[in-house]
Amino acid sequence: MTLNKEILSGWVELSGFPKFTTTLLPFVLGAVLAWSEGFEFDGAVFAVSLLAVFLLTEFCFVLNACSVYADLKERGVKFDREEGGQVRGEGEEEETSSFHSTAASGRFDALVKGRISVQQASRGAYLCVLAGFPLGVVLHFWFKTGPLTLPLGILGVLIPYSYSRGPRLSYHGLGELGLTAGVGWLTVFSGYYLQSHEVSWLPTVVALPWLVDVFKLKLTRELPDFECDLAINRRTLAIRLGKARTARLYFPLTVCSWLAFLPLLFLDGVPRVGLVLLAAPVFFTAKSLVALRKLDWRSNGVGERKGKGEREGEREREGEKEREGEKEREGEREREEVERGLRAVTRGAFTGMTLIPAVLIGIFALKIVL
Incomplete structure (x- = not known):
């Protein structure tokens, strides 16, 4: 019984349930959008599909x-059992960020401390797919939700699988696009389609600000995971572009996300008073933008990690251990300051992004009521 509890607690920790809002909320948005267009609410379909x-x-x-x-x-990377599975490389003070809520740098504590093994967790993940398959069959054949039901479900399996297994999109600079397609578009479109049984351009138009923000947040969250991704040769867009260039994309992507709300003004029946709710995600996104601009991208704390041989060469050239130690301590302080700044950025960005589908749900719910 104790062993089962350990495995269950390890599974819950790996799952990261708070982040389920990134798939469940946009799916609900798609469903609410269908109801606001006059399609009948199907509670059974909604529950099964959710x-x-x-x-x-x-x-x-x-x-x-x-x-x-x-x-x-x-790759022989060590983990600190006392600090939540924090990654440490041999001979290094710290090989990855301590921002543990990201997929690459965290949620490893359960694996490190042996509460659940990789094999057990992987089997559980595949069992989730097996459990979901009959639900898709029921939706397709029993509730007759439309010919795209099963293809959409299969796509919902292939995208996350291809992200880290098989083609390993996230290792080749394509993971951002895959995640944007799956979380940013597929969730909203599926929620709409399963309630309306029709293909429409509407869920795509409504999902545009969410879609852009998903891509932006993915890039942003790759910044604290930069060293971790380097350690496993995960060639994300942030790795390919570098930290400074990736950070500079935040502002234009934010502007694109805000501009993507404009089509709402031209949709029939959308209550103008409901658009005031958009101030909530805009506030948190602006807050994260201010935090990002405060970071000094010229310091060593945010620069790309240097190779071990290069660092050793620099140490030989400096020739003074005391000076070298002081320089390392200064660099460590800079890294800690930047990591704190990145946590503030990602907190604000994640909150702002999550509020987008929540606010859109409220707007189209008002359309139904009014």
Whole structure:
């Protein structure tokens, strides 16, 4: 019984349930959008499909965490058992960020302390897919939700699987696009389609600000995971572009996300008073933008990690251990300051992004009521 409790607690920790809002809320948005267009509310379909989305989200998060952890172990990266599975490389003070809520740099504590193994967690992830398959069959054949029901479900499995296994999109600079397509578009479109049984451009138009923000947040969250991704040769867009260039994309992507709300003004029946709710995500996004601009991207604390041989060469050229130690301590302080800043940025960005579908749900719910 104790062993089962340990495995269950490890599974819950790997799942990262608060982040399920990134799939469940946009799915609900799609459904509410369909109801606001006059399609009948189907409670049974909504409940079954929401459960299916939950299971696929479990599959996505757990499988990705297992894949990254296994790659880190394979490359001999050490983990600090006392600090939540923080990654440490041999001879290094710190090989990755301590921002543990991201997929690449965190949620490893359960694996490090042996509460659940990679094999057990991976099997559980695949069991979630098996449990979701009959739900898709029921939706397609029993509730007759439309010919795209099963293809959409299969796509919902292939995207997260391809993200960290198989083609390993996240290792080749394509993970950002895959995640944007899955979380940013597929969730909203599926929620709409399963209630309306029709293909429409409307869910795509409404999802545009959410879609852009998903891509932006993915890039932003790769910044604190920069060293971790380097350690496993995960060639994310942030790795390819560098930290400074990635950070500079935040502002234009934010502007694009805000501009993507404009089509709401031209949709029939959208209550103008409801648009006031958009101030909530805009506030938190602006807050994260201010925090990002305060970071000094010229300091060593945010620069790309140097190779071990290069660092040793610099130490030889400096020739003074005392000066070298002081320089390292100064660099460590800079890194800690930047990591604190990045936590503030990602907190604000994540909150702002999550509020987008929540606020849109409120706007289209008002359309139904009014």
